[in-house]
Amino acid sequence: MSIDMSQFHQVFFEECFEGLEAMETGLLNLDTVAIDSELINTIFRGAHSIKGGSGTFGFNVIADFTHIMETLLDEMRDGRRKVTQSVIDVLLSSVDCLRTMLTSIQEGEDVDGAIVGKYRGALEIELNGSEQKPSAAASVNAEIEVESSAVATVAVADEFELIKQGWKIGFCPYLDLLKTGNDPVRMFRELAELGEYSVSVNINDIPAFFELDPEECNLSWALEIVGDIQVEEIKEIFNWVEGDCELDIQPFDKQIANHTAVEKITEPELPVQDIQQTKAAQVETKILVNTEDSRPEAQQSENDLTKISIKASSSIRVDTAKIDTLINMVGEVVITQSMLSLIGENFAMDQLAQLKRGLAQLERHIRDMQQSVMNIRMVPISFVFSRFPRLVHDISTKLDKKIELKLVGESTEVDKVVVELISDPLVHLIRNSLDHGIEIPADRIAAGKPETGTIELKAYHRGGHIVIEIIDDGRGLDRKKLISKAIANGLIDENSILTDKQAFELIFMPGFSTAESITDISGRGVGMDVVRRNIQALGGNVEIISDFGKGTTISIHLPLTLAIIDGQSVAVGDEIYIVPLVSIKESINITENMLNKIAGKGETFRLRDQYIPVIRMHEIFNVQPNNKSNPGEGVIVVVERQGILCGLFVDELLGPQQVVVKSLETNYRRVQGVSGATILGDGSVALILDIPGLVRFSNR
Amino acid sequence: MTQELKTQDTYHNRNNKERESAAQYLSFTLDNEEYGVDILRVQEIRSWEPVSRIPNVPRYEKGVVNLRGSIVPIIDLREKLCIKFTEYTHLTVVVVLQTSDDNKIRTMGVVVDSVSDVISLDKTKIQSAPDFGTKISNEFINGLTTVNERMVILLDVDKLLKLEDLEISES
Numbered sequence: 001m002s003i004d005m006s007q008f009h010q011v012f013f014e015e016c017f018e019g020l021e022a023m024e025t026g027l028l029n030l031d032t033v034a035i036d037s038e039l040i041n042t043i044f045r046g047a048h049s050i051k052g053g054s055g056t057f058g059f060n061v062i063a064d065f066t067h068i069m070e071t072l073l074d075e076m077r078d079g080r081r082k083v084t085q086s087v088i089d090v091l092l093s094s095v096d097c098l099r100t101m102l103t104s105i106q107e108g109e110d111v112d113g114a115i116v117g118k119y120r121g122a123l124e125i126e127l128n129g130s131e132q133k134p135s136a137a138a139s140v141n142a143e144i145e146v147e148s149s150a151v152a153t154v155a156v157a158d159e160f161e162l163i164k165q166g167w168k169i170g171f172c173p174y175l176d177l178l179k180t181g182n183d184p185v186r187m188f189r190e191l192a193e194l195g196e197y198s199v200s201v202n203i204n205d206i207p208a209f210f211e212l213d214p215e216e217c218n219l220s221w222a223l224e225i226v227g228d229i230q231v232e233e234i235k236e237i238f239n240w241v242e243g244d245c246e247l248d249i250q251p252f253d254k255q256i257a258n259h260t261a262v263e264k265i266t267e268p269e270l271p272v273q274d275i276q277q278t279k280a281a282q283v284e285t286k287i288l289v290n291t292e293d294s295r296p297e298a299q300q301s302e303n304d305l306t307k308i309s310i311k312a313s314s315s316i317r318v319d320t321a322k323i324d325t326l327i328n329m330v331g332e333v334v335i336t337q338s339m340l341s342l343i344g345e346n347f348a349m350d351q352l353a354q355l356k357r358g359l360a361q362l363e364r365h366i367r368d369m370q371q372s373v374m375n376i377r378m379v380p381i382s383f384v385f386s387r388f389p390r391l392v393h394d395i396s397t398k399l400d401k402k403i404e405l406k407l408v409g410e411s412t413e414v415d416k417v418v419v420e421l422i423s424d425p426l427v428h429l430i431r432n433s434l435d436h437g438i439e440i441p442a443d444r445i446a447a448g449k450p451e452t453g454t455i456e457l458k459a460y461h462r463g464g465h466i467v468i469e470i471i472d473d474g475r476g477l478d479r480k481k482l483i484s485k486a487i488a489n490g491l492i493d494e495n496s497i498l499t500d501k502q503a504f505e506l507i508f509m510p511g512f513s514t515a516e517s518i519t520d521i522s523g524r525g526v527g528m529d530v531v532r533r534n535i536q537a538l539g540g541n542v543e544i545i546s547d548f549g550k551g552t553t554i555s556i557h558l559p560l561t562l563a564i565i566d567g568q569s570v571a572v573g574d575e576i577y578i579v580p581l582v583s584i585k586e587s588i589n590i591t592e593n594m595l596n597k598i599a600g601k602g603e604t605f606r607l608r609d610q611y612i613p614v615i616r617m618h619e620i621f622n623v624q625p626n627n628k629s630n631p632g633e634g635v636i637v638v639v640e641r642q643g644i645l646c647g648l649f650v651d652e653l654l655g656p657q658q659v660v661v662k663s664l665e666t667n668y669r670r671v672q673g674v675s676g677a678t679i680l681g682d683g684s685v686a687l688i689l690d691i692p693g694l695v696r697f698s699n700r
Numbered sequence: 701m702t703q704e705l706k707t708q709d710t711y712h713n714r715n716n717k718e719r720e721s722a723a724q725y726l727s728f729t730l731d732n733e734e735y736g737v738d739i740l741r742v743q744e745i746r747s748w749e750p751v752s753r754i755p756n757v758p759r760y761e762k763g764v765v766n767l768r769g770s771i772v773p774i775i776d777l778r779e780k781l782c783i784k785f786t787e788y789t790h791l792t793v794v795v796v797l798q799t800s801d802d803n804k805i806r807t808m809g810v811v812v813d814s815v816s817d818v819i820s821l822d823k824t825k826i827q828s829a830p831d832f833g834t835k836i837s838n839e840f841i842n843g844l845t846t847v848n849e850r851m852v853i854l855l856d857v858d859k860l861l862k863l864e865d866l867e868i869s870e871s
Contacts, residue, residue: 575752620755621755662770663771666770666771666806667771667806668754668764668808668863669863671754671755671756672755672756674755679769679771684750684766685752685764686752
């Protein structure tokens with residue numbers, strides 16, 4: 001039975017990352033006072049399925065590592081171990097470690113053994129150290145214990161091989177074991193990895209040849225396995241066949257076996273503390289990486305993350321309910337279609353009304369179908385939000401701030417691509433709020449605010465857009481400092497008068513994000529230009545409202561999907577182009593003599609009190625003017641690009657419409673000034689203008 | 701029985717060999733000259749329909765059309781091969797071809813005067829194109845062959861439809 005397992009790897013990794021996320025969320029919500037056993041179960045299940053999966057796929061490093069976590073969690077689940085903050089922290093960092101390991105394996109790289117060893121050590125210490133279960137048999141072997149405690153587990157195992165200890169396993173599967181897809185050989189192979197093992201098979205039950213059913217399992221086995229193995233490890237292997245067999249696991253030698261259990265339990269206090277300190281130091285370094293102090297590294301990891309998300313975007317998990325709706329819809333369409341073809345077969349004029357009704361029905365079904373197909377691409381925004389509790393937890397600990405994160409509207413749905421691309425900018429904004437927005441508790445009390453700061457992350461739909469708001473009750477933006485900083489940096493003129501909005505906009509200016517400005521002003525501005533550029537690349541925009549001393553609200557408006565945009569179709573000669581509606585400010589009917597020339601070439605148009613540059617679409621796209629429209633008359637479409645206005649001179653406006661964005665690059669190439677194409681109602685192709693690209697192109 | 705099997709084997713081999721050396725080409729005309737492309741690259745043949753022009757690209761890239769929902773560029777083969785341009789008539793056809801460019805499969809249409817035939821050729825009968833020096837570029841030409849006493853120029857689809865990189869000339 002040889003199956004190419006690699007085809008399932010993608011699914012496995014996805015499941016693992018999902019499991020890790022579930023574990024992380026669970027761990028963060030875990031309260032050390034009021035223990036929610038269901039929550040521990042969830043975490044345990046996450047670890048368990050990762051372990052099972054990685055074992056099946058032969059990723060033993062992960063299986064081994066998860067096993068230790070699982071053991072720890074198992075004890076917590078059974079109430080044998082107290083849930084303490086230190087255990088939670090160790091488990092959290094182990095989740096991180098697992099994620100790194102999985103990523104390395106996914107990329108086909110080698111797992112960094114040193115890091116894994118480090119976290120593994122921390123886990124084992126937690127596992128062995130704080131266990132306080134008394135044991136009667138402990139005294140006999142306690143001395144050996146103390147000596148071996150500092151040595152790594154591998155060494156321990158070696159030492160105990162001298163004493164013959166192990167397990168006898170009687171394995172008698174029911175006849176239909178093979179039909180459930182289980183393979184005893186594979187399980188034995190796994191057993192062999194645990195230690196030295198021998199097996200004998202009982203063939204007495206095999207019936208006569210003519211009565212033999214090859215699909216039945218008539219064999220039973222007696223296994224002996226020697227080594228430092230816990231009964232759980234063996235049970236784990238037989239976990240899948242539980243209920244399909246008779247299983248009898250007996251310790252090899254009772255007394256020495258007891259000692260095995262002891263070895264895991266007792267350990268002197270002192271080294272534990274030592275190592276725990278080192279462990280704390282490790283956690284510290286890790287958090288450091290997350291903050292701005294070590295920017296390049298943080299950026300690096302962010303880059304890695306985007307790399308993963310791009311890779312992962314090739315597949316999608318869809319709620320089956322959505323698919324069922326779609327199937328229903330297709331059924332309806334098929335019924336309507338057959339009804340129509342029935343009418344068409346023997347058509348008479350008196351059936352016209354019926355035909356029309358049928359067509360209307362078809363139209364409605366197809367529109368519904370389009371809607372539900374688009375819905376498949378939609379995922380809840382919680383995909384992004386779910387990583388923030390962790391981020392806030394880590395950074396607030398690091399900064400010694402008390403911060404509560406509120407998530408609102410996590411189930412708001414948005415296109416998968418948008419979700420993937422928005423996550424990095426959001427991380428940046430949240431980090432800014434944590435670092436510079438929320439004050440330290442002392443300052444907050446002094447300002448008459450509750451000690452615990454609040455950051456609210458809110459998502460909701462408005463129109464065809466999704467709005468994501470980050471609201472903090474921190475110190476807000478200091479308008480005066482922003483302006484003086486901008487003047488000092490030469491970004492604005494000394495005498496210019498800015499509205500609040502314009503002043504806050506300053507933090508998005510590229511040159512504004514200099515290092516020293518972070519510390520003295522309320523701080524923001526680190527890479528905010530990048531944040532804004534990323535959001536604009538998604539066809540959205542970002543706004544800031546701030547009340548000095550009271551807090552800041554950053555709202556991000558994003559289109560629900562990148563596949564459909566609102567556009568305004570314009571005519572230029574015989575061609576039709578689509579201008580994205582988000583970039584249009586207004587449109588004005590003009591005649592040629594309303595344009596002014598600068599140096600005989602560059603044309604400008606006076607929009608109220610402002611002269612704006614004009615791009616003649618005919619010239620830039622080399623379109624022959626057609627004779628229909630009056631020469632010299634046309635429309636100026638005023639578009640905005642990063643706060644700068646610009647006029648597109650076109651022949652005529654044709655009307656707004658929603659267009660489905662198609663890529664030109666699939667079969668063709670990137671074209672300057674064009675972001676994509678769409679298919680119009682009559683089946684012809686219209687190009688969608690890329691306003692920033694167009695302006696750049698015309699400036700050359 | 702073994703004997704019989706053996707003969708069957710040789711028969712299969714012979715058949716395979718034939719298949720390997722034989723190839724089918726779709727032939728079409730451009731200004732009285734006959735050209736051929738590998739038929740496995742041909743997706744479909746359509747009549748000419750107006751295209752949406754793409755700004756600031758070479759003349760021979762006529763524009764894009766909607767081919768059942770995907771945007772497909774149309775290239776005028778006359779202009780690409782520097783043959784005199786003629787107005788499109790109702791006989792003008794577009795041959796939709798699949799090309800691979802850096803492991804990326806693209807679908808593109810080429811405008812030709814008319815399609816003529818599907819020709820089966822023995823690969824050994826294809827001769828390489830003579831060197832014309834600088835007078836005519838033979839980079840798109842796979843070889844020449846003779847069908848019914850007429851010369852057919854076999855084109856290399858991938859090289860023919862390789863898009864020139866405009867980004868470099870623009871920046």
